[in-house]
Amino acid sequence: MTETLDQPTEQGVSxxxxxxxxxxxKYPNTAAPAVEEFSMTIxxxxxxxxxxxxxxxxxxxxxxxxxxxxxxxxxxxxxxxDALSLDADELRRGIGYAxxxxxxxxxxxxxxxxxxxxxxxxxxxxxxxxxxxEMMDLVGLDPGTFAKRLPRQLSGGQxxxxxxxxxxxxxxxxxxxxxxxxxxxPITRGNLQDELLRLQSELGKTIVFVTHDFDEAVKLGDKIxxxxxxxxxxxxxxxxxxxxxxxxxxVAGFVGAGASLKQLTLMRVRDVQxxxxxxxxxxxxxxxxxVAEKLTKAGRVYALVLDARKRPQRWVHVRExxxxxxLSTVGKPVGDSVSVQSTLQDALEAILTEGGRAVVTGNxxxxxxxxxxxxxxxxxxxxxxxxxxxxx
Amino acid sequence: MxxxxxxxxxxxxxxxxxxxHVSGVVQCVILAAIIGVAVGVLVYRSSAxxxxxxxxxxxxxxxxxxxxxxxxxxxxxxxVTPSVxxxxxxxLLPIVRNTIVGLAGVDPAVSDAAKGIGMSRVGVLSxxxxxxxxxxxxxxxxxxxxxxxxxxxxxxxxxxxxxxxEVFSGLTRAxxxxxxxxxxxxxLGVVILALILDGIFVLISRLTVxxxxxx
Numbered sequence: 001m002t003e004t005l006d007q008p009t010e011q012g013v014s015x016x017x018x019x020x021x022x023x024x025x026k027y028p029n030t031a032a033p034a035v036e037e038f039s040m041t042i043x044x045x046x047x048x049x050x051x052x053x054x055x056x057x058x059x060x061x062x063x064x065x066x067x068x069x070x071x072x073x074x075x076x077x078x079x080x081x082d083a084l085s086l087d088a089d090e091l092r093r094g095i096g097y098a099x100x101x102x103x104x105x106x107x108x109x110x111x112x113x114x115x116x117x118x119x120x121x122x123x124x125x126x127x128x129x130x131x132x133x134e135m136m137d138l139v140g141l142d143p144g145t146f147a148k149r150l151p152r153q154l155s156g157g158q159x160x161x162x163x164x165x166x167x168x169x170x171x172x173x174x175x176x177x178x179x180x181x182x183x184x185x186p187i188t189r190g191n192l193q194d195e196l197l198r199l200q201s202e203l204g205k206t207i208v209f210v211t212h213d214f215d216e217a218v219k220l221g222d223k224i225x226x227x228x229x230x231x232x233x234x235x236x237x238x239x240x241x242x243x244x245x246x247x248x249x250x251v252a253g254f255v256g257a258g259a260s261l262k263q264l265t266l267m268r269v270r271d272v273q274x275x276x277x278x279x280x281x282x283x284x285x286x287x288x289x290x291v292a293e294k295l296t297k298a299g300r301v302y303a304l305v306l307d308a309r310k311r312p313q314r315w316v317h318v319r320e321x322x323x324x325x326x327l328s329t330v331g332k333p334v335g336d337s338v339s340v341q342s343t344l345q346d347a348l349e350a351i352l353t354e355g356g357r358a359v360v361t362g363n364x365x366x367x368x369x370x371x372x373x374x375x376x377x378x379x380x381x382x383x384x385x386x387x388x389x390x391x392x
Numbered sequence: 393m394x395x396x397x398x399x400x401x402x403x404x405x406x407x408x409x410x411x412x413h414v415s416g417v418v419q420c421v422i423l424a425a426i427i428g429v430a431v432g433v434l435v436y437r438s439s440a441x442x443x444x445x446x447x448x449x450x451x452x453x454x455x456x457x458x459x460x461x462x463x464x465x466x467x468x469x470x471x472v473t474p475s476v477x478x479x480x481x482x483x484l485l486p487i488v489r490n491t492i493v494g495l496a497g498v499d500p501a502v503s504d505a506a507k508g509i510g511m512s513r514v515g516v517l518s519x520x521x522x523x524x525x526x527x528x529x530x531x532x533x534x535x536x537x538x539x540x541x542x543x544x545x546x547x548x549x550x551x552x553x554x555x556x557x558e559v560f561s562g563l564t565r566a567x568x569x570x571x572x573x574x575x576x577x578x579x580l581g582v583v584i585l586a587l588i589l590d591g592i593f594v595l596i597s598r599l600t601v602x603x604x605x606x607x
Contacts, residue, residue, distance in 0.1 A: 092509060099505055099508065106524065
């Protein structure tokens with residue numbers, strides 16, 4: 001396994017490292033173990049996603065970390081402490097746990113649900129109340145509106161938020177998430193994923209996330225572990241590396257078609273070399289004849305008209321300038337533009353709709369440059385080359 | 393003498409019998425609930441255990457109450473003891489069955505989450521599973537109570553408590569003065585008490601079923 005991940009993190013890491021060594025789970029009366037000699041180090045403060053087909057043992061593997069499933073053999077340490085020697089209930093109180101259906105207690109209010117683990121840890125009431133409020137703010141639920149609501153009065157997405165808040169309430173260093181967003185609609189799911197990333201950038205927990213959705217893994221994971229039968233590790237690497245260079249056919253099959261397109265979701269416009277001098281930018285007060293002259297001099301056919309605050313307005317072809325008095329109605333308006341924060345996937349979309357070249361703008365909408373299809377293809381080619389030598 | 397006059401004249405005795413009837417039934421229901429919920433908790437995780445417990449408590453119900461009392465008398469003697477044993481046994485089935493159904497009906501995700509966030513086995517059971525199964529258990533107790541109100545009449549044969557003695561002495565003296573009034577007073581008394589008790593159960597359910605799982 002290669003360690004390509006270790007960029008220093010900007011924010012504090014409150015997570016703990018998890019180590020699994022030759023962890024095996026064998027159920028009685030079955031020939032093959034469900035999980036066989038699984039060894040992995042999950043770095044502190046990182047999101048590691050287990051992906052694999054149904055029944056591959058990924059959930060069982062995750063559940064052994066908090067001993068919802070007792071390992072048959074092997075060693076598990078969390079932050080250096082032997083998880084198997086602790087009292088199982090106490091161990092679980094120190095590990096956040098969020099599951100697919102949220103599993104909220106229907107007879108408790110939202111606030112009571114979130115307060116369960118602090119209550120088990122015997123925090124005093126004032127501290128619990130303050131913490132509940134803090135957690136509700138953290139997951140974007142207004143305490144005044146939602147604290148007294150019952151789970152059945154919440155939408156699926158809100159229930160998941162409460163589930164995450166409950167899991168984080170006692171500030172555990174480690175969070176286990178078993179397909180937590182599996183049962184919500186795609187739009188809510190996307191929002192919840194974004195929120196999790198935002199939360200994680202603030203909290204720096206060690207998160208083990210199980211899913212069968214590879215796109216979700218790419219989006220959320222600092223590292224992805226693609227698991228096969230009996231939880232065998234097919235590849236354990238960054239999303240980038242797995243997309244660029246799948247270790248074997250199983251991984252390639254799981255990555256599926258469109259690996260390059262998925263790769264584009266990982267990179268942002270600011271990370272690539274977009275063009276800053278490929279188009280001729282002109283102010284909207286310039287005279288058409290002067291612009292035509294500039295274009296001819298520069299040997300270009302298109303000019304980009306900017307407003308007074310340098311925001312791109314229109315594309316103008318040199319032929320359209322003849323006989324015009326001002327630039328405000330000439331040419332066609334700029335449609336889709338991308339910002340430096342946009343993913344390359346968004347950029348590609350804009351390039352396709354704009355017909356070959358999309359405008360890149362800064363935070364205030366000002367022109368920074370343009371990006372074209374060649375930029376995108378060369379970026380993909382570079383990444384492939386970079387990972388071609390990786391031993392997976 | 394009209395039934396109304398009969399009741400008014402013998403109010404002291406009848407009201408005492410009525411009180412003993414209700415109180416005996418309620419105590420037997422509570423006893424049956426304690427045993428029934430315990431049995432339910434022990435077996436609900438295994439389908440074989442659940443099936444056996446339900447079958448056994450159903451079997452008890454098929455024994456005619458008259459015969460069960462008769463069989464208990466040589467063992468424990470006459471009086472309150474055989475009545476309480478018989479009533480408690482009869483009261484078990486609805487409670488055992490409803491406890492099993494209630495506990496098995498708890499969303500597995502909820503139980504899993506409860507355990508996963510660090511509740512002990514007892515905590516999961518007492519704070520989550522039994523609380524969620526409570527409406528079903530209470531319904532079982534309600535059915536038991538209705539059933540036992542009727543069966544308790546038979547307990548008079550073993551010299552047990554309650555209005556049964558009125559019904560039986562009225563029936564054995566059939567034809568003599570006030571025999572019909574006596575039997576009617578006892579029977580109607582049981583019916584009225586049963587309705588009142590049922591009302592009390594509705595009230596208890598209102599007060600004890602958590603808001604989040606009320607229909």
